[in-house]
Amino acid sequence: MNKNEQLEILKQEILACNKCPLAATRTNAVFGEGNPEGGMLLIGEGPGAEEDKTGRPFVGKSGQLLDKILDAAGFNRKEHVFIANIVKCRPPNNRTPEKNEREACLPYLHKQIEIINPKIIVLLGATALKLIDPKQKLSAVKGQWMIWKGKVVMTTYHPSALLRTPSLKKEAWEHFKKVFYKYREVIDPEHKSEHIQ
Secondary structure, three states: OOHHHHHHHHHHHHHOOOOOOHHHHOOOOOOOEEOOOOOEEEEEOOOOHHHHHHOOOOOOHHHHHHHHHHHHOOOOOOOOEEEEEOOOOOOHHHOOOOHHHHHHHHHHHHHHHHHHOOOEEEEEOHHHHOOOOOOOOHHHHEOOEEEEOOEEEEEEOOHHHHHHOHHHHHHHHHHHHHHHHHHHHHOOOOOOEOOEO
16 A cells, blocks of 8 residues: 555545544544655644635645745655644644543554655644653753654744744744755755745
8 A cells, every 4th residue: 555545544544533532523524645755754733724624734824824934945745745733633722632532542643754754843832842852841842853763853832822922923034945955855855945045
C-alpha cells in the first residue's frame, strides 16, 4: 500500500472515532491534509470552529495566516507540507485539549507520522510541543532545531498567538526562515522564495 492508501484507512478510523468526549460535540473530525510525500509535517493543537465545520485543518483566520507564512517561504499544502493536529476533534469553545483527550488521540498522530515519515516536523505552539516533551516550555525551545525519533523538529508559535500578539510575527518569520534553509538542506536544495535569499 502506498502512503495515500494507508492514510485513507487511518482517516476512516479517525472519522468514526469515539475514544474521548470530544467525539460527542464534533461536527467533523479533522484528519489533516497536504502532500504526504512533501517531506515536512506541521502539527497544530486542534480544530477550531471553521475546521470543525469543514473537516479541514487550519482554514479559519489562523490557517489563513499560516498559509501566508508558508507562501512567503515558498511552501504550500499541495506540494511541500502535510498539516495535522494533536487532537482531531474540536474542544468546546476552542479550549486547550485536556490530557485524556490528547492521550486518546495521540496514537493517531503517531501513526500519521509513521506513515508520512517526514524529514522535518514543525510544531505550532505549546500544546504541539507536548508531543515530544510534556514538560518542555515553548519559551525555552522556540526556533531551535531538536532531534526527535531521528527527525529534525522545531517549535514555533501557533498562528493564533500571532493573531493575538502581532509583535511576535517578526520572530515567527525568523523561525520559518530557518525551516526554509533546513528544507533546502535535507529535502530540496533548489527550493526558492522571493522573500528569502
